[in-house]
Amino acid sequence: MKRTYARLLTTLVWGATLVPLSAWAQRTEKPPLHGKHWMAITGKPLAATAGARLFHQGGNAVDAACAMLAATCTMWDVLSWGGETQALIYHPKLKKVIAINALGVAPTGATVDFFRSKGYEFPPEYGPLAAVTPGTPGGLCYMLANYGTKSLAEVLAPAMEMAAGYPIDAQTATSIERGKERIKEWPYSKKVFLVHEGKEREAPEAGEIFIQKDLLETLSKLVEAEKKALVAGKDRKTAIMAAYDRFYTGDIADEFVRGSKEQGGLITKQDLANWKPIVEEPxxxxxxxxxxxxxxxxxxxxxxxxxxxxxxxxxxxxxxxxxxxxxxxxxxxxxxxxxxxxxxxxxxxxxxxxxxxxxxxxxxxxxxxxxxxxxxxxxxxxxxxxxxxxxxxxxxxxxxxxxxxxxxxxxxxxxxxxxxxxxxxxxxxxxxxxxxxxxxxxxxxxxxxxxxxGTTSVEAADEEGWVVSITPSGGWLPACIAGKTGVGMSQRLQSFVLDSLINPFNVVSPGKRPRVTLTPSMALKDGxxxxxxxxxxxxxxxxxxxxxxxxxxxxxxxxxxxxxxxxxxxxxxxxxxxxxxxxxxxxxxxxxxxxxxxxxxxxxxxxxxxxxxxxxxxxxxxxxAIYFDQEHNxxxxxxxxxxxxxxxxx
Incomplete structure (x- = not known):
């Protein structure tokens, strides 16, 4: 009945010159969401729950958004931890929108001549040669350290519980099964995803507990770095960035680079160390x-x-x-x-x-x-x-x-x-x-x-006035996992061009960011x-x-x-x-x-x-989307x- 009614309304709206849009009323296939204190929306129900948990613990919208980002990466919601993060944040104290650029860059050796020598007209779609440097771990740490209130341990707790084992959804399980032939090309991916190797269905079944031991260890190392910094007397922000440093310059970086190179990738330890998220004017x-x-x-x-x-x-x-x-x-x-x-x-x-x-x-x-x-x-x-x-x-x-x-x-x-x-x-x-x-x-x-x-999206807002819009992506299935990190590598290098006739501003070059489709949005009215x-x-x-x-x-x-x-x-x-x-x-x-x-x-x-x-x-x-009803607050x-x-x- 609901679907029939919705279709009738749609038919009326197509003739909008005859029927005012107020005739649409409120009925939709999904109910509208309402909140007085906060709102958390993202690509998976469990990930939205992760955001709600942080709100219930007294966190702000940035804390909740980071928890949802971590959860969606862990659930492979068309992205993973080795991808890229793009965000807009409304800062209520400064009364301005801040832009976060946490997109990775082309690695050493990623040149036009290199890809043309392999017969490509564009960089490849899949595998280690498709990867830019990971941006999501750094982007998450930076946003949390500078605009959040909670510790990294608190924000990563839901994702770590998931990495220890969560009931996988049918959509992700089906994506793994559909891409299993390509997954078999990469030994670390095969180990993580094809849990029933040799059987007719090699991917997990919907509802089966999906365990990611290597990823759990990586996330645990990040929390451990934060904890050590706090014990040493460092403040909250410095402690979170100690976890950032461990990912990009420490033992996690060592394993990421080793695993990438073993499978034919180009990313070097220096590429990771040189990369930094950027705060921009939108x-x-x-x-x-x-x-x-x-x-x-x-x-x-x-x-x-x-x-x-x-x-x-x-x-x-x-x-x-x-x-x-x-x-x-x-x-x-x-x-x-x-x-x-x-x-x-x-x-x-x-x-x-x-x-x-x-x-x-x-x-x-x-x-x-x-x-x-x-x-x-x-x-x-x-x-x-x-x-x-x-x-x-x-x-x-x-x-x-x-x-x-x-x-x-x-x-x-x-x-x-x-x-x-x-x-x-x-x-x-x-x-x-x-x-x-x-x-x-x-x-x-x-x-x-x-x-x-593509990607997922993360939207969060709270009654204090913090607002976050994120469009993270990269490392989608079928993903090439870098060594024993459990981290899927980005495939964003394919968004570069090799021919300046197509776009002279987006020709691949080491240290350069590709022009991406990822596009969070925010709007202000009366400031x-x-x-x-x-x-x-x-x-x-x-x-x-x-x-x-x-x-x-x-x-x-x-x-x-x-x-x-x-x-x-x-x-x-x-x-x-x-x-x-x-x-x-x-x-x-x-x-x-x-x-x-x-x-x-x-x-x-x-x-x-x-x-x-x-x-x-x-x-x-x-x-x-989140709409701010200024009349009713x-x-x-x-x-x-x-x-x-x-x-x-x-």
């Missing part, structure tokens, strides 16, 4: 009186900010929620923002320097918005020129022309694709070949893999917290977060309604993950994913505008129905 723009914050351009986060700048030039509300004109406008805007992302975003701590000030300027957005054709999809959207909006000349003008000449003839890979309707694949004409049909199915599969691949939100899903993250934000701000949805609402997704961009050849990653022009309940009339109108439609059960990764939580994400409030 980027932000204002949209209808709401200040939206993102991490800097080493993430794709500014693409959402660019999209909001572009959307200021349109009256979205009058178009109606997910009407053909709304879908077309949002799609075109996202394509423009992502075209700039694909060429201009990269590590701001290395040369060349990105033109981010121009990219986020109102005048540049107005100029880009004026190029949109309101009747047809533009199949060849290319990067713009933000340099004049910084008072500079574009040093890559010639490169942009070469890029267009090289890729334009091949960008429209989706032109012969078959729209996917509820009844299955329907050929666009009787001349459709079996090869073209196979290509359509293959790309749909790649798209779904990209949509589902106070308004929203904290994040999602998993690779290149779709800022597409879905943009629409979640618009759902609330433009169409008045509650956080839970906004997380569950049907989104659209564009595949007209360069993929950041997956595939080792350029053809695997090139934009699929006009490729548009819609909710399967989309009215036929909307589909037909969009097809006439040049779109190739795919319909899906889910059109977003799991969005998690309470917290609302939203956690979408597209995954195992879970929240607890009090």
């Amino acid at each position: 980027l932000h723009v204002s949209y209808k009186g709401i200040d939206v914050y993102k991490l800097q351009e080493w993430t794709q986060g500014p693409a959402m900010l660019q999209s909001l700048q572009l959307l200021k030039n349109f009256d979205l509300k009058s178009m109606g929620y997910n009407s053909p004109s709304y879908i077309h406008t949002v799609y075109q805007v996202m394509n423009l923002a992502f075209a700039d992302r694909d060429f201009y975003y990269g590590d701001p701590y290395t040369n060349p320097k990105t033109p981010i000030r121009g990219l986020l300027s109102d005048s540049y957005a107005k100029e880009r918005a004026s190029t949109i054709d309101h009747q047809q999809n533009n199949p060849d959207v290319f990067p713009g020129d933000p340099y004049p909006y910084e008072g500079k000349r574009n040093p890559y003008a010639v490169l942009l022309q070469e890029r267009k000449a090289k890729f334009a003839p091949h960008m429209d890979l989706n032109k012969d694709f078959v729209p996917k309707h509820d009844a299955g694949i329907a050929p666009s004409s009787s001349m459709e070949s079996k090869a073209s049909l196979s290509a359509s199915l293959a790309v749909d599969s790649l798209y779904e893999d990209r949509l589902l691949r 106070r917290p308004y929203l904290s939100f994040a999602v998993q899903g690779g290149d779709t993250q800022d597409q879905n977060l943009l629409q979640f934000f618009l759902n609330m701000v433009e169409f008045g949805m509650t956080p839970q309604q906004a997380t569950e609402a049907p989104n659209i997704n564009s595949n007209q961009l360069w993929l950041s993950l997956g595939g080792t050849k350029s053809d695997d990653r090139k934009p699929r022009s006009g490729s548009l994913l819609l909710d399967k309940r989309t009215p036929k009339s909307t589909i037909e109108q969009l097809e006439k505008m040049g779109y190739s439609i795919q319909l899906g059960e889910r059109t977003s990764g799991p969005i998690n 309470t917290l609302w939580g939203g956690s979408s129905n597209n995954g195992e994400d879970y929240g607890i409030g009090w």
